[in-house]
Amino acid sequence: MLITQLKSKDTIEALAKGKVFIINCHGCKEVYFPEPEADELQKELKAKADVTEITTRDYICNPENLRLQLKKFEEKIKEADTILVFSCGVGVQTVAAYLDDKRVYACCDTCPLPGFQGVTPLEFDCGQCGECYLNYTGGICPITACSKSLVNGQCGGSKNGKCEVDKDMDCGWERIYRKLEKLGKLDTLKYPTQVRDYSKPFKEEK
């Protein structure tokens, strides 16, 4: 799951040169889009810059879909100096590739959001590492619950059960140990030393 955050007003205003065509994408459930904030910012922009169109589309990351959706704006796009895209990074790249003679700018920063598909609560996250460790770790993911994504146990940075990176965050390995302790499964931790294979998510299984 992704979250898109607006870039600062100053940054976006500086990008809005000449005739400006704005594309919002409210396409998929996997992306959280800051709708009211974007609305307000675009209203302000309209007062200051020469905004010729603000259109809100969906799934602009699908090139064929994008082409069809932008068809009726052909003229306005042709005369536009700047295309501002309020979407995730994939959407911006698709627009930039399609309108490859236009100045296409991203108005959002895209960050990963814990959990995905919109059905999991925030505290659970999957790093999509391609080599699930959950069976070793009592169902608590060491990749996402530990700031260092350690796979062989707790580091020396845990204090009062909290992580050295953030005093409000529980130490993932403290949680894993306590869970296995509760299950009477501490022996599970005697697994062989694990080394992550970073090539795995990109490899084809043979």
Add this chain to the structure above:
Amino acid sequence: MKLTELFQRGEFVVTAEVGPPKGFHIEHLLHEVETYLKGRIHAINVTDNQSSVMRLGSLAMCKALKDIGVDAIFQITCRDRNRIALQSDILSAALFGIENLLCLTGDHTTLGDNPQAKPVFDLDSVSLLQMVGKLESGEDMAGNPLDGEAPSFCKGAVVSPCSDSVDVQLAKMEAKVKAGAQYFQTQAVYEPEKFIKFMEKAKQFGVPVQLGIVIPKNVGMVRYMNDNVAGIHVPPEMIEELKADKEKTKAGITGVEISARIIRECKDYCQGVHIMALGWESKIPDILKLAGL
């Protein structure tokens, strides 16, 4: 010399720790080492960008120590290098004749003075230890053969005996022993009774342990450590002791006394001591004398 040889001989192994400067002028550090440490301790451990604060490299400093006739322990963390760079630096250490490694995971990058840096942690302390073993067998981590003679090291690791989750630390210690750790140095100890209890459990692993000492300099420092440093707890009566005579504390005498007392109380339960002076290297001779070492 490898520390393992000293432990095998039954020596009480005394080491100190120095942090390289934030720059490349090491004259002052070398002078401190020559004046206060050389000949009094077995080896000096050089920190690897301690607390994620960018400094001169540990390996280069180890080489400089070796050149003045001091055995060095190359501290190596997983924070800044992936497995290719780690393996390469370990081979470089072998070239320089560095025989002791201290393998750590490392503090997170956000704790240091370049918090924008990418935290690497491709390996961790356990897989790092295992990787050194692999190099010693003549292969790299991926199983590719090394050219010529394989390197050989004394492999050290760390453990926090006074951690508030000491059972979790013991599980990690066991994993490190299985991965090849040959000795341990501990986080700073201020509560001998906790350390002794820890050692009762740790002795099952059959590897030597060096008691960790951080000289308590003043009340501000120990309070800071209590609030912020994992695995360290300075008890209230010790804070009172530092408060009692401000001049004595300022002169370093209280810190020396406390450090020596902890060593005396713990030394029958461990196989050595590792002193982290944090700039107070000049106090180490007094501590050793007062501790009867």
